[in-house]
Amino acid sequence: MRRWISGAVLAYVLYGLFIYLYIFQSGDSSVPDSVKGTPADPATFMTGRELILSEEYSKIRNFLFFIKIPFDWLVFFILLVAGFSKKIKSVLERATRFSYLRIAGYVFVLSVIVALCSLPLDWISYQIALNYDISAQSTGSWIKDQVIDFWISFPLMTLVTIVFYALLKKSEKRWWLYAWLITVPFTLFLFFLQPVVIDPLYNDFYPLKDQELKADILALADEAKIPADQVYEVNMSEKTNTLNAYVTGLGNNKRIVLWDTTLKELDKPEILFIMAHEMGHYVMKHVYYGLGGYLLMSLLGLYFIDKIYRWLASRYRTMLNIEGKHDLAALPLLLAIVAILSFLSSPLNNTVSRFMERQADQYAIELTEDKEAGIKTFQELSIAGLSQTNPPALVKFFRYGHPTIMERIQSLDNYKKGEDRE
Incomplete structure (x- = not known):
């Protein structure tokens, strides 16, 4: 157990070192010579201080993004290998004979553990945003949002977990297909509720x-x-x-x-x-295309989750301290697989999103015929958010659902009235 945990921690540290060196040392965010002096060159619309702050803030924010994602995976792994997940399940089995209550209790404890482990990185991100004048949120308001996040995610995760184990018990081979069929109306329901129920919990x-x-x-x-x-x-x-x-x-x-x-x-x-x-x-019905794409990706994702989960739960059950795929203690394994596949699929999702955003930019310039306003808009967005106009390739690959500010300004700057829409 100690060897596995030590190896996992070492791998995480080495990963963090690689990300640090890439973002702060080798990642290229410089302005190409062909762009210098154009409206897409940040030196033409940012002050010297803003240029420095945008580079600093963007690098720190990107670094925190890349080290936080696998941190959750590490937490899940330690909970399994150290036997904590098994102990939590055992305590709940002695506390109640009702499976739904055991699942709800387990999800609650797991959610609290993950939230507490992630809290330091979340707090650091919040403080950095304050220091760079990006955030204007009070500490009380920030804490309130964290609490709202928890009490939205906890019941949803409990419901999903109950359905997962019920479907797995009913059909080991096709649970993923039945889960997807349930996902379709559930996703539509959330899309419908979000603007009028969920979003107003955070803002007026x-x-x-x-x-x-x-x-x-x-x-x-x-x-x-x-x-x-x-x-x-x-x-x-x-x-x-x-x-x-x-x-x-x-x-x-x-x-x-x-x-x-x-x-x-x-x-x-x-x-x-x-x-x-x-x-x-x-x-251009991007909301519906995006929804359709999400449902398709979720179908493929559930299929691969089933294959990977069954294989790992069977092959490494002793090391992970689980009894098999039906074991409630194996939930961190399932969540880790979902998180890893989501991260690995993000470049594809971002590519599709960037294509749609370019289409929307093109539509906006054709509708308004005011490219100067469009250029000024993206310049102001970059200044207000202290965003890099030309982020390193790896950052763009995994983080950017929009074209870079430099790409968007260049596209508008090159626009000529009457050209065919791309």
């Missing part, structure tokens, strides 16, 4: 107050042939100084949302460009 949403701007946005929507009669703003300035806008939800619960930071920092033409971008997502 209300109709856009600026009636003149609202009229201009609705006129733009009418030009795009989008049925819309409402635009929302959200009080994100209580938590962040960054800028954003997005589309969320399905059907009657669909919402176009502007952060109040965006309303404060950008001029009307820039706001309209952002809205046109979001309208592009609607017109």
